[in-house]
Amino acid sequence: MMKAMELARFTVDPQDVEAMLAARPAMVTALRERFSGFESLRLVRLDERTWLDVVIWASRAQADEAAATVGDMPECRAAFAYIKEVVSMEHAEVVFAGDRAA
Template structure:
């Protein structure tokens, strides 16, 4: 069953461009390392607060990634701009709608 990871975090406004520049390498690393990785969306909530919405093929794959993602240098580089992790949650998707539905 598909899983969603929600990571709410803060970034200093002076670091936003550098954080955004680090994201493509992080995305490539996630695709290469984790078979269950499906999608990554970065959402700006306000000047300092951001939300990563990550879709995984299963909850087990999301949990495995959460435990090992900091081992990837590209992810560590992107995470270096995070000032505070406000919340980190994982959940299973029970209903989803898209344009094809």
């Protein structure tokens, strides 16, 4: 079974960055507890306002299931509250990885 990668590009106002970052650990804990296919999340800052979540899931089906329900989770809603705009959201299959996590 191929792993899946979720790429979510979004913007956050600079004055909300600290609060957004503070909400992230609870969100990750909730994702781990609710979804057995959740493997990792990396938050990448692209510029002062633009961020990218890179999430690895055990499979595309698990990524799709999570995408359909994370908005119902209070910890995720709390972290997402600081997002000003979702620029893009994509899911893809990982076909090659040069690390041990793949």
